[in-house]
Amino acid sequence: MDKHLKRLLDMFGFRVLLVVVLSITGVIQFFMMLGNVLGDTYDVQAFQLAPETIRAVKTVEDTEKTEQERLEAEEAVEPVYVFDEEIADHRVALLDTIFDITLDVRKEISNSSATLSKEEKIQKLKDKLKEITESQTSLQLTDNDLWTLLTANEKDLIQTHNALIRLVTNVLSNPIRKENVTAVRNELETKIRGDEEISEALVSPSVALGKTAVVETETLDEEKTEELKQQARNSVEPVRILQGQIIVQEGELIDREKYRQLELLGMTNNKASIKPVLGLAILVLLQMTFLFYLFDKLNMDVQKKRKQLVVTLIIYLISIALMELINLLDNFEVQIGFIFPSALATMLISFLASNQVASLVTMLVAASAGVIFQEGYSAVMQMEIALYILLGGFSCIYFMKSIENRSDILKGCGVVVIVNLIFIAIYLLMSQSYYEPSELLFYGISAIVSGMLSGALTMGLLPFFESAFGILSTMKLIELSNPNHPLLKKILTETPGTYHHSIMVANMAEAACEAIGADGLLARVGSYYHDIGKTRRPAFFVENQMSGINPHDSLPPERSAEIIIAHTTDGAEILQKHKMPQEFIDIALQHHGTSSLKYFLHKAKEQGELKDPSIFRYPGPKPQTKEIAVISIADSVEAAARSMKEPNAEKLRNLVQSIIKERLEEDQFDECDISIRELKVIEKVLCETLNGTFHSRIEYPKDGKK
Numbered sequence: 001m002d003k004h005l006k007r008l009l010d011m012f013g014f015r016v017l018l019v020v021v022l023s024i025t026g027v028i029q030f031f032m033m034l035g036n037v038l039g040d041t042y043d044v045q046a047f048q049l050a051p052e053t054i055r056a057v058k059t060v061e062d063t064e065k066t067e068q069e070r071l072e073a074e075e076a077v078e079p080v081y082v083f084d085e086e087i088a089d090h091r092v093a094l095l096d097t098i099f100d101i102t103l104d105v106r107k108e109i110s111n112s113s114a115t116l117s118k119e120e121k122i123q124k125l126k127d128k129l130k131e132i133t134e135s136q137t138s139l140q141l142t143d144n145d146l147w148t149l150l151t152a153n154e155k156d157l158i159q160t161h162n163a164l165i166r167l168v169t170n171v172l173s174n175p176i177r178k179e180n181v182t183a184v185r186n187e188l189e190t191k192i193r194g195d196e197e198i199s200e201a202l203v204s205p206s207v208a209l210g211k212t213a214v215v216e217t218e219t220l221d222e223e224k225t226e227e228l229k230q231q232a233r234n235s236v237e238p239v240r241i242l243q244g245q246i247i248v249q250e251g252e253l254i255d256r257e258k259y260r261q262l263e264l265l266g267m268t269n270n271k272a273s274i275k276p277v278l279g280l281a282i283l284v285l286l287q288m289t290f291l292f293y294l295f296d297k298l299n300m301d302v303q304k305k306r307k308q309l310v311v312t313l314i315i316y317l318i319s320i321a322l323m324e325l326i327n328l329l330d331n332f333e334v335q336i337g338f339i340f341p342s343a344l345a346t347m348l349i350s351f352l353a354s355n356q357v358a359s360l361v362t363m364l365v366a367a368s369a370g371v372i373f374q375e376g377y378s379a380v381m382q383m384e385i386a387l388y389i390l391l392g393g394f395s396c397i398y399f400m401k402s403i404e405n406r407s408d409i410l411k412g413c414g415v416v417v418i419v420n421l422i423f424i425a426i427y428l429l430m431s432q433s434y435y436e437p438s439e440l441l442f443y444g445i446s447a448i449v450s451g452m453l454s455g456a457l458t459m460g461l462l463p464f465f466e467s468a469f470g471i472l473s474t475m476k477l478i479e480l481s482n483p484n485h486p487l488l489k490k491i492l493t494e495t496p497g498t499y500h501h502s503i504m505v506a507n508m509a510e511a512a513c514e515a516i517g518a519d520g521l522l523a524r525v526g527s528y529y530h531d532i533g534k535t536r537r538p539a540f541f542v543e544n545q546m547s548g549i550n551p552h553d554s555l556p557p558e559r560s561a562e563i564i565i566a567h568t569t570d571g572a573e574i575l576q577k578h579k580m581p582q583e584f585i586d587i588a589l590q591h592h593g594t595s596s597l598k599y600f601l602h603k604a605k606e607q608g609e610l611k612d613p614s615i616f617r618y619p620g621p622k623p624q625t626k627e628i629a630v631i632s633i634a635d636s637v638e639a640a641a642r643s644m645k646e647p648n649a650e651k652l653r654n655l656v657q658s659i660i661k662e663r664l665e666e667d668q669f670d671e672c673d674i675s676i677r678e679l680k681v682i683e684k685v686l687c688e689t690l691n692g693t694f695h696s697r698i699e700y701p702k703d704g705k706k
Contacts, residue, residue, distance in 0.1 A: 014302050018295055018309065025313045026288040029368070030281060032320055036327070036372050037276035044268060046259040050248040056241050056265055064260070065239040073232040080224040081177065084217055088172035091213040092165055094132070098209060099161045101128045102149045109150070122146045139212040145205035156199040163197035164206050168213045175218035185211040241265060280371070287364045294360050299517050301625055301673075307469050308353040312361060315352075315465075319345045319365050323372045337373035337385040338424060338446035341453035342392030343416045347409070348458055351473040352465055355397050362393030384427050388420065392450065395419040409455045417451030472581045474521060480581075481525045487578060488528060494535045497543030501638060502528050504693070508634040509627070512685045516678040518626040526587040527631055529580065533571025533588060537563055543642070557604035561597050561616045568592055568618060586624065591632045593668040594620040622671045629674045630682060633660060641690055652690045656683050 044050065105125045109116060116124070125146050126133075133139050141149075149157070171188050188210050192198060198206050241247070241261055248258045262268050295309050322340065329336050345365050349358040370386035399415045424443045428435060435443075466473055479485075483492070492499045506527035514520035538544045540551055540563050552560040571588035594617055601616040623629040636659045641647060644655065660679055663669060669679075 014305060015296065017306065018292055021309060021313060022288045022292055025317060026284045028317060029287075029320055030284045032317075032324055033280060033284075033368065033371060034277065036324075036374060037280045044254055044259070044262065046254055046256055048254055050250055050252050050254055053250045054247045054262065056245045056247055056261075059240055059242050060265055062239040062241055062261070062264060064264075066236065069239065070233040070236045073236050074229045077225070077229045077232050080221040080228065081175070081218045082221045083175045084219065087215065087217045088169055091172055091215065092169055094136070095161070095165055095168060095209055095213055098129065098132060099157070101125075101132075102157070103154075104128070106150055106154070118147065121150055125150060136212055139208065141205060141208050145208055148201055149205055152199065152202055156202060160198045160202040160206055163195050164192065164210055167191050167195065168210055171214060172217055176214070176216050177218050178216045181214060181216055185214045188214055283367065283371070287367065290360060290364065294357065298356075300519075307471055308357065311352050311465055311469055311471060312349055312357055315345050315348050316361055316364065320368055320372070323369055327372050335373070335382075335385070335443075336446075337369065337382065338388060338420075338443060339449055339453075340369065340373075340385075340389070341457055342389045342420060342450050343396035343412070343454035344457050346393035346396045347412065347454055348461060348465070350397060351458070351462055351475050352469075352471050358397055359394070362390060362397070366390045366393070388423050388427075391419050391423050392416050392454070396454070409459055413451045413455030415451075416454055417448050420447035420450050423447075470582055472522065472583050476581070477521050477525045480584075481528065487532060487574070487580070490535055491528075491532055495531075495538045495541070495544050497546075498531050498534045498538070498541060501543050501642070502531055504638045504642075505530070505631065505634045508638060508686055508689045509631045511689055512630045512634065512682045513627055515681050515685045516626065516630075516674075518630065522583060523627045523630055526584050526627065527634070529571070529575060529584050530587045530591050530631060530635065531567065531571065532574050533567035533569065535574070536567070536570045540564065541567070543639075552600075557600040557607065557609065558611075558615055560603075561600045564597060564600070565592075565618055583627075587628050587631060590621055590623045590628045591635055592618040593622040593632060593663075593666075594618055595663070595666055595668060622668050625672055626674050626678070629669055629672050632668065633663065633682060634686065636663075637686055637690070641694065647690075647694045649687070649691055652694065653683075653687050656686050656690070 044054075102125065105121075105128050109121055109124070122143050129141075133141070152160075167188060171184060171191075176184050189207050192206050192210050193203055241264065247261050247265070248254055252258075254262070259268075291312075295305060298305055298308075300308075322344075323337070326336060326340055346358045346362045349361050366386040366389040367381075369389050370381035370383060373382045373385045396412055396416055399412050421444065424447050428440070428443065462473065462475070465471060466476060483489070488499075491502065506524040509527050510520040510524035513523040534541050534544070539549075540560075542550070555563075568589050568591070572585045575585045575588055596613070596617045598616075601613065604616070623632055633656075637656055640655055640659065641652060644651060660683055664679075
């Protein structure tokens with residue numbers, strides 16, 4: 001990666017890069033898939049002939065028709081009225097009160113010693129009836145009516161009272177609605193005038209009192225009526241235009257109703273619905289959000305995360321583009337989507353990133369496929385295609401754990417093919433449709449082609465991604481760990497002691513890296529090659545001195561230091577020459593950091609020949625990653641432990657602690673993000689590994705008890 005670009009990315013931080021890259025990916029995906037959700041529209045007008053048979057592309061509720069039917073059902077509900085039997089008693093009591101007051105006033109007037117004029121008597125009765133007349137606005141008694149009540153024969157008055165009560169009671173015993181009150185009052189008036197028991201003189205006040213007594217006895221129960229209307233509305237099922245339903249036949253006149261249905265379906269040019277577009281936007285946003293949280297939480301080196309992010313998104317977009325390309329061929333009765341290489345994205349991302357990222361991308365690709373391969377008259381999302389990709393992808397993830405080289409990808413293809421065939425068999429059986437032999441053959445071939453394409457495209461694209469992005473995939477690491485690799489053979493044959501040392505360092509580094517969440521496989525394989533620079537001068541390194549002769553005894557300290565220090569740069573040159581991964585070159589250069597050669601520095605001081613202390617210091621750089629930091633510790637620990645006499649658990653623990661402390665004091669871990677807590681874990685793991693290696697030489701108490 002270009003240094004300026006790297007500096008720019010470091011300045012803005014990984015989260016900013018994540019948001020920007022995911023936003024760009026989301027926009028690209030949205031526009032790639034937009035055509036799959038817009039649906040078909042027609043340039044038609046009302047009252048013209050249909051150019052072709054038009055079917056509904058989706059199921060929608062015809063809200064206008066539904067509301068019309070609900071209003072009709074509501075209007076068909078009869079109002080609920082409630083008859084109140086007590087009203088008759090109340091109105092009779094009112095009449096009784098009026099007649100009683102009248103009789104009382106008559107007695108008061110007859111017993112009074114004062115002589116009252118006609119007007120005074122009428123006023124006296126008015127005052128007594130004032131409370132009633134004010135509350136009963138319909139009661140209209142004239143002065144003549146009042147005077148008649150005051151002067152009529154008492155016997156006739158009582159007889160009229162009783163007759164009026166009888167007539168009113170009979171009338172009020174029947175339900176009277178508000179709109180019928182006037183008619184019932186008129187009917188009562190006729191009965192009063194024709195009743196022989198009512199004195200002719202008292203007819204007028206009796207009519208006034210009788211009409212006042214008549215009120216509605218049956219009132220509308222609004223709550224119950226509204227409840228019944230609501231029940232009637234709810235009983236009406238929504239009117240739906242069903243997906244695939246013929247709206248208008250070819251050559252048929254598009255009347256106002258059919259044109260309204262086309263508008264409702266969004267199938268006219270001026271009524272294309274925005275809802276599917278919003279749905280797609282939300283789906284893409286959700287997918288990008290999942291990717292954001294996954295990469296934001298990944299615990300690994302930032303530079304490595306950047307590479308994995310870019311590679312993952314490129315593979316994701318390639319998968320969508322491939323689906324869109326296949327979808328262009330979908331003009332057949334069969335489901336063409338089954339030919340899509342279901343495990344392609346899963347395989348590539350498993351190799352180039354991790355199974356965790358591959359699992360999420362498999363689900364996202366499946367969801368996108370469900371939209372892309374959606375058939376217009378069957379579903380919003382083609383679930384069988386989504387499940388097809390999910391099962392193929394996850395079966396691949398499970399099998400990938402046992403893949404050790406590129407040829408094993410073919411075995412993975414076989415697993416995917418079997419899973420594809422099983423799923424298609426389930427799909428065909430559950431669809432309960434009849435299929436022609438040619439269709440069955442197509443689906444079988446699709447399952448096989450899908451699995452084989454997944455492997456073939458993976459094998460073809462994997463080297464490209466590894467080279468273009470400098471990614472050291474798991475597959476590549478496994479291949480580089482093969483003892484038959486030319487450089488490992490070179491180390492074994494030319495420096496057997498270094499080879500054994502490297503194997504021991506690899507074991508310790510892998511265990512320690514896995515314990516702190518770093519890349520254990522990278523640490524192991526990188527350790528195999530970390531000392532390859534010693535193959536240029538094997539005899540100058542103690543582990544390769546089989547004859548017991550040490551050439552450093554005859555060399556000045558400065559020259560010895562120069563030779564020892566050179567093995568880091570020599571190793572980097574050899575690895576570069578053989579086009580080995582940059583990670584291995586970094587390990588070769590950085591595994592000693594800028595530490596000093598204390599033995600030769602001390603020797604120079606003793607001989608009085610120390611001129612420049614920097615001559616005895618490795619050029620670095622310091623370890624830049626956790627893996628290199630672990631390898632640097634394991635390298636020193638293994639070398640020191642091998643030269644220790646009669647090692648035991650206590651001595652080994654002190655050795656590991658002293659080496660880590662020395663590295664910290666020399667600031668060797670300043671340029672990598674390793675923590676003190678992780679160093680404690682590394683110390684524990686290295687002690688356990690060394691105890692297992694040197695267990696036969698650990699001292700036990702003299703009584704033999706462990």
